[in-house]
Amino acid sequence: MGLVIVCGFIGACFIPSSHENTKRSEITVLAGAGLMKPMNELTTNFEKNTGVKINVQYGGSGELLGTLMTSKKGDVLIVGERTNIEKAKEKGYMLNDTIVNITSHEPVIAIKKGNPKDIHSLKDLSKENVKIAIGDPQACAIGKVSEQLFNKHGISPNIVAKTPTVNQLLTYIISGQVDAVIIWGDMLTWPESRSKIEIIKIEGVKNQTILAGVTSISKNPEISKEFVRYLKSNESKVIWEKWGFKLID
Incomplete structure (x- = not known):
């Protein structure tokens, strides 16, 4: 052969x-x-x-x-x-x-559809009534980016959970367990997130x-x-x- x-x-x-x-x-x-x-x-x-x-x-x-x-x-x-x-x-x-x-890809703030907690900027994540989840800075890229953003802007949000992957953050916000997360903007194209969340651009953030x-x-x-x-x-x-x-x- x-x-x-x-x-x-x-x-x-x-x-x-x-x-x-x-x-x-x-x-x-x-x-x-x-x-x-x-x-x-x-x-x-x-x-x-x-x-x-x-x-x-x-x-x-x-x-x-x-x-x-x-x-x-x-x-x-x-x-x-x-x-x-x-x-x-x-x-x-x-x-x-x-x-x-x-x-x-671009880091963004993801919020519930309709924006019930009136979140419009990174600073609003420090509101007393806003619960957020972030990626673990030691485990995933978006967690490290989030930590850097909070330090840069002097923000101390009410973090109720840290996750090893960005995918778990999407689950947190879609399920309503938290009011906001920082994820990648491209995740809005995922079928599971379409029509369920909104994103807010972060001023001055780098891709x-x-x-x-x-x-x-x-x-x-x-x-x-x-x-x-x-x-x-x-x-x-x-x-x-x-x-x-x-x-x-």
């Missing part, structure tokens, strides 16, 4: 061998939980067009770094917070020349860059590099934009 060469739509070509095919055609991606919607589409497309199996583990950026360092498993790391990528680099867990900026790179412990670095390149492809940009993310060069 002739040898079959598999060429993906992203320009990735690899030649399967009888003893390496299973190992070479599977990678594990550690991705921020807030990226779940676009990542589900992106990984499905990549799998369909290349035959590569992608296992995705979602979590907070701090949690993912911990997973990488303790389990010594993971081929690609994708997080929405630069500090944790820098920590991974410092500890030798990244192939530094593979790290790229993928896209960005947070999402970065991706191949780990130094990857067992499939070439395929992993192709996947990271795919995340910046024109096809991928359409998907990121569809889910509310901001395109960057």
Whole structure:
């Protein structure tokens, strides 16, 4: 039987061998939980067009770094917070020349539909009758951003819960357990949040860059590099934009 060469739509070509095919055609991606919607589409497309199996583990950026360092498993790391990528680099867990900026998203205040607590700015989160939940600054990117915003503006809100992922914050506000949360603006595109919450822009806030790179412990670095390149492809940009993310060069 002739040898079959598999060429993906992203320009990735690899030649399967009888003893390496299973190992070479599977990678594990550690991705921020807030990226779940676009990542589900992106990984499905990549799998369909290349035959590569992608296992995705979602979590907070701090949690993912911990997973990488303790389990010594993971081929690609994708997080929405630069500090944790820098920590991974410092500890030798990244192939530094593979790290790229993928896209960005904007921190916003999410409130109940109709704005019953009359919240219009970051300062209003410190009202006595307003209960909020935030991401745990040690566990997820949005938690670190929230903490920085409160410190910068001298705000001491009534925090009743801290969560390890931004996805749990969305659950808190939709279920009515709190009056406000700080999440990513792109999460308003999620089916579960449409028509259920409103967002308030935070004056002067900067978009947070999402970065991706191949780990130094990857067992499939070439395929992993192709996947990271795919995340910046024109096809991928359409998907990121569809889910509310901001395109960057």
